[in-house]
Amino acid sequence: MFGAGGGTSSYREIEETDLVVLWGSNAREAHPIFFHHLLKGLRRGAKMYAVDPRRSTSAQWADAWLGIDVGSDIALANTVGREIIKAGLVNIEFVRRSTTGFDEYAAAVEPFTLAEGERLTGVPASVIADFAHDYARADRAQLCWTLGITEHHTATDNVLALCNLSLLTGHVGRYGSGLVPLRGQNNVQGGGDMGALPNKFPGFQDVEDDAIRAKFDAAWGVTVPAQRGWHLAQMFDAMERGDLRALYVLGENPAQSEADNHRAVRLLEGLDHLVVQDIFLTKTAQLADVVLPAAVAAFESEGTVTSSERRVQRLRPALRPPEGARDDVEILGELARRLGSDWGHPSAEEVWDECRSLSPMHAGMRYDRLEALGGIQWPCPSEDHPGTPFLHGRLWEEDPDRRGRLAPFSPVAFEPPLDELTEEFPVRLTTGRRLDSFNTGVQSGGYASPLRRPETLDLSPEDMAALGLAEGELVEVTSRRGSITVPVHLERSLRPGLAFMTLHFPDQADTNVLTLDTWDPKSGTAEFKATAVRVDRLPEAVGAEPVAEPVAEKLEVG
Amino acid sequence: MTTMAPASTPVALRRNVELTVDGEPVTVPEGSTILEACRAQGIEVPTLCYLETLAPVNVCRVCVVELEGSRALVPSCSRPVAAGMVVHTASERVRTSRRMVLELLASSVDLSTADGDVHRWIDEYGARPERHGPSAPPGDRDHAHAGHHEPPEVGLAATVAQVVKRDNDQYVRDYSKCILCYKCVEACGEEAQNTFAIAVAGRGFDARISTELDVALPDSACVYCGNCIAVCPTGALMFVSEHDLRAQGEWDEDRQEVTRTVCPYCGVGCNLELHVQDNRIVKVTSPLDHDVTSGNLCVKGRFGFEFAQGGG
Numbered sequence: 001m002f003g004a005g006g007g008t009s010s011y012r013e014i015e016e017t018d019l020v021v022l023w024g025s026n027a028r029e030a031h032p033i034f035f036h037h038l039l040k041g042l043r044r045g046a047k048m049y050a051v052d053p054r055r056s057t058s059a060q061w062a063d064a065w066l067g068i069d070v071g072s073d074i075a076l077a078n079t080v081g082r083e084i085i086k087a088g089l090v091n092i093e094f095v096r097r098s099t100t101g102f103d104e105y106a107a108a109v110e111p112f113t114l115a116e117g118e119r120l121t122g123v124p125a126s127v128i129a130d131f132a133h134d135y136a137r138a139d140r141a142q143l144c145w146t147l148g149i150t151e152h153h154t155a156t157d158n159v160l161a162l163c164n165l166s167l168l169t170g171h172v173g174r175y176g177s178g179l180v181p182l183r184g185q186n187n188v189q190g191g192g193d194m195g196a197l198p199n200k201f202p203g204f205q206d207v208e209d210d211a212i213r214a215k216f217d218a219a220w221g222v223t224v225p226a227q228r229g230w231h232l233a234q235m236f237d238a239m240e241r242g243d244l245r246a247l248y249v250l251g252e253n254p255a256q257s258e259a260d261n262h263r264a265v266r267l268l269e270g271l272d273h274l275v276v277q278d279i280f281l282t283k284t285a286q287l288a289d290v291v292l293p294a295a296v297a298a299f300e301s302e303g304t305v306t307s308s309e310r311r312v313q314r315l316r317p318a319l320r321p322p323e324g325a326r327d328d329v330e331i332l333g334e335l336a337r338r339l340g341s342d343w344g345h346p347s348a349e350e351v352w353d354e355c356r357s358l359s360p361m362h363a364g365m366r367y368d369r370l371e372a373l374g375g376i377q378w379p380c381p382s383e384d385h386p387g388t389p390f391l392h393g394r395l396w397e398e399d400p401d402r403r404g405r406l407a408p409f410s411p412v413a414f415e416p417p418l419d420e421l422t423e424e425f426p427v428r429l430t431t432g433r434r435l436d437s438f439n440t441g442v443q444s445g446g447y448a449s450p451l452r453r454p455e456t457l458d459l460s461p462e463d464m465a466a467l468g469l470a471e472g473e474l475v476e477v478t479s480r481r482g483s484i485t486v487p488v489h490l491e492r493s494l495r496p497g498l499a500f501m502t503l504h505f506p507d508q509a510d511t512n513v514l515t516l517d518t519w520d521p522k523s524g525t526a527e528f529k530a531t532a533v534r535v536d537r538l539p540e541a542v543g544a545e546p547v548a549e550p551v552a553e554k555l556e557v558g
Numbered sequence: 559m560t561t562m563a564p565a566s567t568p569v570a571l572r573r574n575v576e577l578t579v580d581g582e583p584v585t586v587p588e589g590s591t592i593l594e595a596c597r598a599q600g601i602e603v604p605t606l607c608y609l610e611t612l613a614p615v616n617v618c619r620v621c622v623v624e625l626e627g628s629r630a631l632v633p634s635c636s637r638p639v640a641a642g643m644v645v646h647t648a649s650e651r652v653r654t655s656r657r658m659v660l661e662l663l664a665s666s667v668d669l670s671t672a673d674g675d676v677h678r679w680i681d682e683y684g685a686r687p688e689r690h691g692p693s694a695p696p697g698d699r700d701h702a703h704a705g706h707h708e709p710p711e712v713g714l715a716a717t718v719a720q721v722v723k724r725d726n727d728q729y730v731r732d733y734s735k736c737i738l739c740y741k742c743v744e745a746c747g748e749e750a751q752n753t754f755a756i757a758v759a760g761r762g763f764d765a766r767i768s769t770e771l772d773v774a775l776p777d778s779a780c781v782y783c784g785n786c787i788a789v790c791p792t793g794a795l796m797f798v799s800e801h802d803l804r805a806q807g808e809w810d811e812d813r814q815e816v817t818r819t820v821c822p823y824c825g826v827g828c829n830l831e832l833h834v835q836d837n838r839i840v841k842v843t844s845p846l847d848h849d850v851t852s853g854n855l856c857v858k859g860r861f862g863f864e865f866a867q868g869g870g
Contacts, residue, residue, distance in 0.1 A: 011826075012849060032783070032856035034826045039752050183825025279866075296866040298822035299832065299839075305820050307827025307850070318817035318832040319839070319866060374848050375827070435781060436857045438823050444858060446865035448727035450775070450782050451857065 005192050005204055006310045008391040009142060009178030010377065015040040017176040019138035021131075023051040023162060024073065024148020024529075028058040029435040031146070031182045034308070038144075047138075049131050051076065052148060053430055054500060055493040064127060067495055070428050071152055071417035071530045072121040077161035078414060079117025080132040082109040084168050087129075089136035094170035098395040101409035105164060108411030120414065136169045140176030147184060147432075151529040153418050156522035160410040167407055173392035183308040185439075186298065190306035193362070193378065194355070199228035203359030219358055231524030233517070239267040246273040250328065251294065255284040256440045256506040259526035260481050260517035277331060280442055283506075292331050295321035301328065302348035304370065306378070310388070312365055313375035417530035419516045421497075425479065425532035427463070429499045431511060437504035444504065455509035456489035457535065458500040464490050467535060476536045479514040485538070499533065577643035592623060592634035592645055601647055604656060604679045606663075607739035608635040609789055611852045612749045615740045620659045620679075623647045631655055653683060661685035665715045666763075668734045671793030671804070690715040696734070700772050702764035716763060725774040728782055728861055730801040733766055735794035742767060742786035742795060750854045755780040784860035788843055788853055797861075799840050810835065818845065821859040826850065828859050839863045 014020060014037050027035045035058065042048055042061060050059035051066045051073070059065040068076055084090060085106055095102050114125035121128075135141055143166060149158045163172075163179060171177040183189045195202040205212045213224050230238060236258070238244035247268070258264035268274060268287050276288040285291045295301045300321045306312050321327075326334075329351060333343045346354075349367050356362050361379035369383065370376055376387035397403040421428060436451040438444040457477055459469070469475065472487050477499075486501070486509040494500060501511045514533060519526045572587035579592075579599055586595045591614075596603045606618035614636035622631035626644040631652065634645075646652060660680050663669070664687035669676055680687070694710030696719035710716045723731040738758065746756050755778045759768035769778035787795040796804075803809040814835045821828040828851045833841035842860050846853040 031824050031826050033828050033851055033854060033859075036750055036752075036852075036854060043748065185825055186820060186822055186827065188825050296822070298819055298830075299863065299866045305827065307820075308825045309827070311827055311850070313820050313827055313829065314818075316817050316819045318815070318819060318834050320837050322868075374829075436862075438858060438862070443822060443865045444862050447861050447863070449857060449861065450726040450728055450780075 005197075006189060006306075006378070006391070007178070007180045007182075007308055008172055009176075009180050010309045010389045011037040013140075013176045013178065013390065014038050014046075014142045014144075014180070015044065017041055017046055017138075017140045017142045019134060019141040020046050020048040021051065021135065021141065021143045022048070022058055022062070023143065023145045024150075024158075025144055025146035025182055026052065026054070026056040026058045026148075026432055027144070027146065027182060028056065028061070030184070030433045031308075032435065034182060041142075047134060049134070053428075053495070053498055054432075056432075057435075057493075059493075064130065066121075066123045066127060066131060069120075069122040070430050070498070071154075071527075072414070073149060073152070073158045074154060074161045074412055074414040075112065075117060075120035076123060076128065077158075077165060078109040078112040078412070079114060079121070079128050080135065081105070081161075081164055081168055082112045083114060083117075083129055083132035084136045084165070085109070087133060087136070089133065090168055091136075091170035094395075095168065098170075098173075098403060098406055099167045099409060100406045101411070105168075105409035105411045108413070112414075135165065135171070138169075138171070140174065141169070141171045142176070142178055142180055143171065144180040144182060146182045148529060150181075150520075150523070150525050151431075151527060152525070153518050153520050153527045154412075154415055155520035155525040157410075157412040157520075161412050164409050164412075167409055172407075173390070173395040175390060178390055181308065186307075187305040189308060189310065190304065190312070193306050193312075193359075198231045198234075201358070202355050203361045205359070216358060219354070233519035233524040233526065236264065236267055236517075239271065245271060246275075247271055248275045248277070249284060249288075250277045251279075251297070253278075253282040253284050253440050253442055255282070255287060256510070256512065257503070258517065259512055259515035259519075259528055261506075261510065261512040262482060263517060264512075277328070279325065282442055293322075293325040294331060295325050295327045297328065300325075303329075304348075304352060307375075310377045310391075311375040312362070312370060312378065314367065314370050417532075418518050418527060419480065419530055419532040421532050425534050426497070427499050427533050427535055428497060429457075429477070429479070429501060429514060429531040429533045430529050431501055431503055431515070431531075434502055434504065437502065439503060440506050441504045455486055455502060455505040455511070457486045458489045458491035458494060459535070460494040460496050460498060461490055461492060462496040463494075463499075463535075464488065466496075467537065469537065474538055476538060477514060477533050478536065479516075479531050479533045481516065482513040484509050484511070484513050488535075499535070503528075575639050575641050577639050577641065577645065579645045580647055586639055588639070590639050592625075592632070592637050592639055592643070593621060595639050595645070596623075596634060596647055603634055603647060604660075604675070605635055606676070606737060606791060607741060609741055609846075611846050612741060612744045612789070615744060617738065617740055618659065620656055622652060622655050624649045624652050657683040657685050661687050661690075663687075663737050665690040666717045667737050667792070668717075668719070668732075669737075669792060671735060671796075672737075673791050676791070687715075693717045693719065696720055699733070699760070699764060699766050700768065702760055702766075704761040704764070707762060707764050718763075718766065720766075723775075724798075726776050726782070728784070728798055729775060729787065730796045730798055731767075731775075732794055732796070735792045736767060737792055737794075738765060738767070739791060741789040741791065745785040745789045745854070746780075750852070751781070751783050751785050753779050753781055753783070756786065782857040782861065783855060784842075784857070785854045788855075797841055803835075803840060809840075814840065821855070823858045823862060828855055830855070830859060832863070838867055 048062040050062035052059050053070045117128050118125040166172040199207050255265050274288045275290045276285040277292040277294050278285050299319050300317050303315045304312050336343050364380040364383045364385045365376050380387045394404050436449040469488050503511050515531050517526050574585050575588045576585050584595050603621050605621045616633045621634045623634045624646040625632045691713045694714035699720045719734040814833050817832050821830050829848045831843045832839050844851040844853050844855050
């Protein structure tokens with residue numbers, strides 16, 4: 001946010017805030033322990049708004065649910081912004097003193113009247129107005145989001161649209177007011193922190209900055225290329241062009257996790273050389289020329305991960321890995337040695353200490369301090385620094401020197417999802433997680449979950465009735481990329497025209513056959529959340545006796 | 559009454575309160591409980607239903623102390639200190655009351671897997687559960703209605719015995735071991751999980767923990783976070799992994815190592831304590847004193863470790 005790639009607040013703050021906004025986040029199921037903190041806030045009297053196409057198990061806790069049409073987030077945010085301006089609820093002092101670009105922003109949101117907002121998002125104008133007024137008037141407000149915001153072709157712009165609202169109201173840089181992107185995996189934040197981004201070194205230092213690069217060149221004794229690399233989506237495009245011929249995949253299963261995975265598999269198969277380092281022989285590993293068996297990071301190795309509140313915490317080995325599986329650091333060291341560069345046999349702590357010497361925001365995070373303090377939140381620039389519970393407090397400083405670089409408004413245009421709804425593909429399919437499962441099921445498939453049920457196409461009661469479908473009946477779901485067969489499930493949290501699937505059971509029902517792999521040019525995230533599909537009864541089912549009572553009859557009773 | 563600083567106020571910012579415990583002057587921050595004042599003095603007060611991460615429910619009465627000027631004994635776990643209080647923790651009245659609580663519980667509940675402290679207290683307070691006679695045969699507690707309680711035959715000790723409930727792959731519920739401390743109900747309810755799958759059903763001696771209408775767990779609202787099991791002090795609620803190892807005589811805490819790491823699932827960063835015996839994870843808990851979880855986990859963090867030991 002505003003230069004640092006992390007959430008601004010601590011979980012603790014949501015317990016003591018006055019207004020909670022969950023936008024494109026079903027934290028009740030995807031981030032259950034964060035939701036405990038949120039519930040403490042509600043118990044203390046905080047008001048809650050949920051913005052989500054589904055009336056999810058999180059949205060059911062909200063005072064108001066904004067059942068937005070999939071992918072219209074920018075339209076909603078811009079409408080909220082305009083309403084805050086028109087109602088005279090801008091935090092003028094904060095905007096004047098701590099931000100730039102307000103006039104351009106105000107001009108950009110001007111077309112987004114409440115009526116236009118209702119037309120574009122499907123949310124009633126009066127509810128948008130209430131939301132805008134409550135957010136602006138709250139003493140403290142936390143704006144939280146997850147992949148409902150970022151798995152769109154406009155991912156980065158979606159985030160900027162939310163940041164604009166925090167600047168308009170001054171809901172950032174104060175205890176209890178902030179922006180909270182909840183990370184989907186235990187080290188998504190840490191991957192970014194450590195420079196696993198095409199344009200960053202550890203600590204979000206820019207690869208294209210000559211002085212920064214000189215520092216790393218000197219420390220590593222090499223010349224780091226002066227240009228940024230490719231992100232994941234660009235890599236697949238480069239494979240398509242034939243510019244990328246060899247790939248080294250660590251702990252990722254793109255053959256199943258990529259959108260439009262027929263294409264992903266075809267491109268992986270076409271590589272000259274594919275190396276996969278994983279704890280399992282995943283579908284991707286099965287395509288590999290070389291598989292490097294790895295230890296389980298969280299249970300079998302030393303290291304650190306960073307959470308959604310920027311808290312760096314230690315991993316410790318509790319289990320011995322199976323015969324032949326090795327720690328990631330060890331594998332990388334061996335690989336380096338065989339490529340002609342001897343790194344010795346550094347421990348995880350030695351690797352971390354080198355990182356601390358090069359990344360100022362991690363400098364004070366000695367292992368023993370991480371241990372004693374239960375983790376430390378970055379930035380932690382020195383060994384006597386306690387870490388930083390919330391970011392951007394500087395924006396509230398009276399002294400311009402201490403205030404530093406002002407936070408820019410970023411006017412963003414609204415573009416609807418690319419996969420258009422038409423008569424041929426009239427249903428909007430969106431994706432998400434279930435409480436007991438995770439991503440493509442590689443980790444979560446192994447335990448006996450009493451909650452687990454197979455993949456289904458979830459449909460609203462109205463659509464089930466209109467299509468004459470019975471619970472559990474197999475249907476064919478078709479998008480512009482492909483078709484799959486899957487049982488249907490009646491889901492009351494869905495509105496007509498909206499369908500839902502997970503990505504948890506690709507061997508049973510490969511949802512990513514349907515999804516569109518167009519990606520956000522700024523972040524490289526694919527639009528998993530907005531696919532246009534058609535739902536057909538299987539030919540043999542049409543005219544046959546239903547396997548169960550059609551839903552329509554049940555509805556009349558209920 | 560003086561206005562107290564809220565409990566969330568950092569200790570360093572709270573005013574001090576002076577009181578007397580067992581004849582000694584004690585100074586603690588305002589908002590502290592008598593229990594905390596006793597612990598600060600190194601005085602052991604037994605507790606059963608108390609847990610630092612849950613709001614006190616005052617049901618077990620084993621932590622009672624004598625407070626001068628108070629007609630009844632007071633539960634130390636919930637009573638805030640006030641300036642000038644005079645507290646006795648070891649008077650005959652206190653000891654008699656605690657002995658009675660422990661004796662009645664031990665005569666009616668299977669405490670075989672309870673925390674070791676419970677057995678020590680039973681000895682220290684001279685509780686003699688056996689004097690209530692041999693255990694009466696188990697009744698059908700799940701269907702007991704208010705007003706229909708039938709006392710056991712004279713000379714037999716009434717018990718809370720009932721059939722072990724094992725209706726899913728992760729939990730075993732053996733309510734013969736339940737002392738009705740309410741911790742599981744609180745953890746499932748407002749204090750942590752807010753799922754409300756369980757509550758106390760019935761009245762008086764027939765009171766027991768139950769799902770709505772006593773349905774099986776898979777038919778209830780349960781989401782298998784295991785937070786009820788984590789707070790159970792007697793082993794009435796147990797993970798299947800622990801239960802089965804105990805049944806095989808293989809559960810051995812001396813052979814277990816506990817390692818703290820971070821959950822491999824979402825990005826919240828919950829700390830896990832992996833209990834490992836013979837290179838296998840046999841139980842997962844979370845530290846009570848870590849701000850992120852306060853001891854709570856979700857179903858994935860609690861049970862989703864099998865992928866690391868051949869279950870993938």
